Amino acid sequence: MDMSHIPDLITPAIPVFVITVIAEALWVRKLRRERGERGERGEHIKGHTWKDTLASLSMGLGNVAVSVFWKGVAFAGYAALYHLTPLRLGHGLVAWVLLFFLEDLCYYAFHRVHHESRFFWASHVVHHSSQHYNLSTALRQTWTPMTGWVFWAPLALLGFSPEMIVTQQAVSLLYQYWIHTEAIDRLPRPIEWLFNTPSHHRAHHASNAAYIDVNYAGILILWDRLFGTFVPETERPIYGLTKNLTTHNPVRIAFHEFAAIARDAARPGPLSQRLGYIFRNPAWKPKGALAPEPASVEAAHPAP
Numbered sequence: 001m002d003m004s005h006i007p008d009l010i011t012p013a014i015p016v017f018v019i020t021v022i023a024e025a026l027w028v029r030k031l032r033r034e035r036g037e038r039g040e041r042g043e044h045i046k047g048h049t050w051k052d053t054l055a056s057l058s059m060g061l062g063n064v065a066v067s068v069f070w071k072g073v074a075f076a077g078y079a080a081l082y083h084l085t086p087l088r089l090g091h092g093l094v095a096w097v098l099l100f101f102l103e104d105l106c107y108y109a110f111h112r113v114h115h116e117s118r119f120f121w122a123s124h125v126v127h128h129s130s131q132h133y134n135l136s137t138a139l140r141q142t143w144t145p146m147t148g149w150v151f152w153a154p155l156a157l158l159g160f161s162p163e164m165i166v167t168q169q170a171v172s173l174l175y176q177y178w179i180h181t182e183a184i185d186r187l188p189r190p191i192e193w194l195f196n197t198p199s200h201h202r203a204h205h206a207s208n209a210a211y212i213d214v215n216y217a218g219i220l221i222l223w224d225r226l227f228g229t230f231v232p233e234t235e236r237p238i239y240g241l242t243k244n245l246t247t248h249n250p251v252r253i254a255f256h257e258f259a260a261i262a263r264d265a266a267r268p269g270p271l272s273q274r275l276g277y278i279f280r281n282p283a284w285k286p287k288g289a290l291a292p293e294p295a296s297v298e299a300a301h302p303a304p
Contacts, residue, residue, distance in 0.1 A: 009170040010064075017060075017177065021053070021135045027183055028134065045182045046132045046239060053136045055248040059126060060139030062250060067145065071166070074149050078162035087159030096168075099160055100219075103152070103168040107218035110151035112229070115213050118282040122257035123147045125282075129253050131240035133205055138180035143254040172218045176201075196221050199233045206237030 025048045032045055089095040114124035123144045130137050155165050179201040187197050196217035204215040214231040217224050224230035245253065264277040273286050 009167070009174060013174060013177075014064075017135070017139060020178075021057075021139075024048075024135045024181060024183055025053075031183065046134075047182075048132060048134055048136065051248045052130055052132050053134075055250060055253060056130060056136040056140040058250040059143070059253060060141055062143045062254065063141035063145070066143050070145055075162050075166060077149060077153065078156040078165050081153055081156035082159075082162055085157045085159060087157070089159040091161065091164065095160070096164070099155070099164055099168050102155060102158070102160075103165070103172060104218050104220050105223060106152050106155060107172055108216050108223040108227075110148050111216040111218070112213075113151070114147065115216070116281055117279055118257075118261060118277070118284070119279050120147050121282045122261055125241070125257045126253055128205060128241060129245050131244055133180060133182055133202060133237070133239045135177065135180055137205070138177045140253075144258075175219050180205075192221075194221065195219065200224075200230075202237045202239075203231055203233045205239050207240055207242045208235060208238050210235060211237065212242075 028045055028047045032047055089098070111124075114120040123142045123146075126142045127137075127140055130140055152165055152169065156162060176196070179196055179198045181198050182202070184198040186192060186199050191197060192199065196215070196219055200215045200217065200221055203211045211231060214229050215221070215224055216229055221230060245256065247253065247256075261278055265274045267273070267277070269286065276284055276286065
């Protein structure tokens with residue numbers, strides 16, 4: 001499948017990612033120092049550490065390497081579905097506007113399922129594994145992106161070309177980069193109401209009980225408002241998982257939850273229990289079970 005004619009929006013942005021991560025680190029250090037001089041609590045801004053930032057960058061580079069192969073497979077899948085459907089929406093302005101909203105809705109569905117089902121969470125947990133929140137956190141991406149393809153497949157069946165789909169996915173990914181920061185507080189109210197912002201996404205990355213499983217937005221926060229998953233940032237976010245990792249090893253970060261699922265699914269018990277450990281909410285345990293929680297859990301719902 002020839003993808004050479006598709007614009008690559010991510011690779012040219014890599015130098016920008018590096019420069020802005022450095023600039024943000026310097027700016028946040030300045031903010032922490034100024035707060036300390038005023039007698040305020042500087043730890044309200046977590047800032048950066050070398051180990052955490054390098055781990056995030058390593059995860060990002062690994063994702064780029066995996067994507068060299070996986071993007072071709074995903075594109076071929078979209079192309080196959082596109083050729084199956086008689087629908088054609090063309091490449092005009094109306095089609096692009098419609099795609100903007102529908103792709104964002106697909107992202108919301110992808111993101112929500114990847115939090116609420118442990119099989120999918122095992123891939124996505126990588127992005128939430130840092131106890132810091134800065135631009136480098138945005139680069140902490142999964143090495144197993146294969147769990148996401150199905151959520152955008154309906155776009156091809158609706159008649160959007162594969163080229164349009166992958167381009168809009170890249171636009172969404174680039175948008176979400178800048179919202180991973182503590183350097184920006186609140187934006188004007190109309191922007192906060194309509195778009196995903198640093199404030200909304202800080203709550204999403206927090207492990208506070210009030211912030212569990214909220215604010216799944218990609219670009220627009222409208223879907224969260226519509227489906228009842230929006231929560232504003234009120235209390236100070238505590239970033240990371242409810243049970244945090246103690247390693248900066250990229251391989252362990254990438255695969256630790258898959259290993260935990262395998263251990264839990266191997267426990268003695270009926271098939272329904274084994275499947276529950278794999279596919280139900282990340283915090284799920286069988287009724288009456290005293291087994292420890294999975295190695296990394298962000299959700300904190302009581303077991304049904």
